[in-house]
Amino acid sequence: MTMATVNNGVNVQALLDxxxxxxxxxxxAQFTWRASxxxxxxxxxKTDVGGFFGLGQEQHHKTETSFDAxxxxxxxxxxxxxxxxxxxxxxxASCLTAGVAxxxxxRGVQLRSVESKLEGKMDIRGILGIDSDxxxxxxxxxxxxxxxxxxxxxxxxxxxxxxxxxxAVYDVITNPVxxxxxxx
Amino acid sequence: MTMATVNNGVNVQALLDxxxxxxxxxxxAQFTWRASxxxxxxxxxKTDVGGFFGLGQEQHHKTETSFDAxxxxxxxxxxxxxxxxxxxxxxxASCLTAGVAxxxxxRGVQLRSVESKLEGKMDIRGILGIDSDxxxxxxxxxxxxxxxxxxxxxxxxxxxxxxxxxxAVYDVITNPVxxxxxxx
Numbered sequence: 427m428t429m430a431t432v433n434n435g436v437n438v439q440a441l442l443d444x445x446x447x448x449x450x451x452x453x454x455a456q457f458t459w460r461a462s463x464x465x466x467x468x469x470x471x472k473t474d475v476g477g478f479f480g481l482g483q484e485q486h487h488k489t490e491t492s493f494d495a496x497x498x499x500x501x502x503x504x505x506x507x508x509x510x511x512x513x514x515x516x517x518x519a520s521c522l523t524a525g526v527a528x529x530x531x532x533r534g535v536q537l538r539s540v541e542s543k544l545e546g547k548m549d550i551r552g553i554l555g556i557d558s559d560x561x562x563x564x565x566x567x568x569x570x571x572x573x574x575x576x577x578x579x580x581x582x583x584x585x586x587x588x589x590x591x592x593x594a595v596y597d598v599i600t601n602p603v604x605x606x607x608x609x610x
Numbered sequence: 611m612t613m614a615t616v617n618n619g620v621n622v623q624a625l626l627d628x629x630x631x632x633x634x635x636x637x638x639a640q641f642t643w644r645a646s647x648x649x650x651x652x653x654x655x656k657t658d659v660g661g662f663f664g665l666g667q668e669q670h671h672k673t674e675t676s677f678d679a680x681x682x683x684x685x686x687x688x689x690x691x692x693x694x695x696x697x698x699x700x701x702x703a704s705c706l707t708a709g710v711a712x713x714x715x716x717r718g719v720q721l722r723s724v725e726s727k728l729e730g731k732m733d734i735r736g737i738l739g740i741d742s743d744x745x746x747x748x749x750x751x752x753x754x755x756x757x758x759x760x761x762x763x764x765x766x767x768x769x770x771x772x773x774x775x776x777x778a779v780y781d782v783i784t785n786p787v788x789x790x791x792x793x794x
Contacts, residue, residue: 435652440686445738455735459696459748463703465724468619471707473700475692480734481684488689493677495704500665502624505672508659510705511778512643516657517697519647520679522791523655524694540649550664551639553776554629563781564643569791583793590791592737594695597747599787607706607753607774609767 436531454482469497470506511563515544517595522569525589535581538574567599620715638666653681654690695747699728701779706753709773719765722758751783 448455457480463473476490494507508516519542530537546567552560573582590596632639641664647657660674678691692700703726714721730751736744757766774780 435654437652437686441738444685445740448735448738449740452733452735455733455738455740457732457734459693459699459730459732461696461699461703461728463707463726463728465707465711465721467711468621469708469711470619471704471724473703475696475700478682478696485682485684487682487692491692493700493704495700495708497708498662498669498671500669501628502621507704508671508675509643510701510703510708511782512645512659512662513697513701513704514779514782515643515645516659516677516679517694517701518789519645519657519694520655520677520691520697521694523647523649524653524679524681527649527651527653537649540655542647544645544647546643548641548643548778549636549639550641551632551636552781553778554625554632554639555776556629556633556639561781561785562776563778563785564787567787567789569789571791571793573793579793586791586793592739592746594732594737594747595698596789597736597745598695598698599782600789601745601747601786603748603751603783605702605751605753605780605784607755607770609755609757609763609770 432531432534432536434527434531434537436528438528438531441528454480456480466506469501469503471495511546511548514564514599515546515567518567518569518593518599519544521593521595522571522586522589525593526571526573526585529585529588529592530575530577533581533585535575535577535585539572540574541572543570543572544568564599616715616718616720618711618715618721620712622712622716625712638664640664650690653685653687655679695730695732698748698783699730699751702751702753702777702783703728705777705779706755706770706773709777710755710757710769713769713772713776714759714761717765717769719759719761719769723756724758725756727754728752748783
């Protein structure tokens with residue numbers, strides 16, 4: 427009997443090797459991710475992401491990418507890009523999805539498709555300063571996955587739960603992060 | 611004597627009018643922001659952002675935008691997009707920048723340029739599961755603004771502080787948000 431080869435496109439062996447290597451080299455595990463933002467006009471800005479620091483040295487993405495953000499027309503803006511708060515959903519969706527693929531690969535589960543819908547609820551009376559009891563950000567985010575695979579639903583749920591448990595973006599959203607803002 | 615007209619491109623009057631209108635209509639202030647994500651291969655995904663709900667009805671951005679995310683080559687991935695955790699910096703940068711422009715407009719301060727650099731520090735021993743005392747996400751994010759304006763530095767600092775105080779993304783990152791993940 428031959429085992430079907432599971433291939434979700436994730437090189438799990440490389441990740442397991444990295445885990446072994448970094449166990450003895452905690453300083454190489456210190457990463458700094460970076461972005462540079464330039465105001466354009468009104469609420470429109472462009473943010474560039476290109477280089478970062480990790481494994482003890484400067485690293486570069488294959489290409490530098492620029493992201494437009496703006497407010498929508500119903501806020502009397504020009505809608506030259508998605509709103510800043512929607513970028514949070516992009517980060518969460520992609521982090522959990524990459525995790526699902528990696529965990530499934532590690533557990534020998536072949537995926538055919540992984541789709542998710544995200545909804546973030548926000549009461550804009552917070553950002554408008556109408557009611558100081560209303561927070562500025564999301565009250566609540568709901569992520570719904572639809573995954574096509576031969577694995578039983580229970581196994582798929584366990585894969586999604588493990589992805590959540592190891593997700594950098596899920597951690598940032600569900601737990602407080604210290605942010606310092608300075609003017610030079 | 612004539613006052614110079616301050617124009618940062620933000621329609622502050624429309625925002626003040628919205629504040630007045632929403633004071634008496636809290637249900638119109640309930641927004642739902644959305645994203646849909648599709649796994650591509652490996653750690654690569656595409657997330658689409660187009661429609662949202664607010665002011666009591668369905669709303670649409672002028673265009674639907676698709677965002678690629680992936681892991682970099684040093685994690686044995688194909689780097690088909692920035693990493694999910696970098697999208698958090700894009701959201702934070704653009705949210706604070708839009709706020710700076712809006713607050714400056716409201717205070718009658720003309721801006722010539724607003725630039726910011728963001729750095730997010732992360733110990734990847736968290737996501738690799740090497741040390742359970744290391745968190746998955748950012749330990750710390752630093753935002754450094756460089757703003758060109760005739761206003762005194764103290765006034766610029768007060769504008770940046772007010773932007774922080776009203777920023778949806780700053781709130782999401784610095785405070786916990788409830789996230790529910792389901793599989794259908």
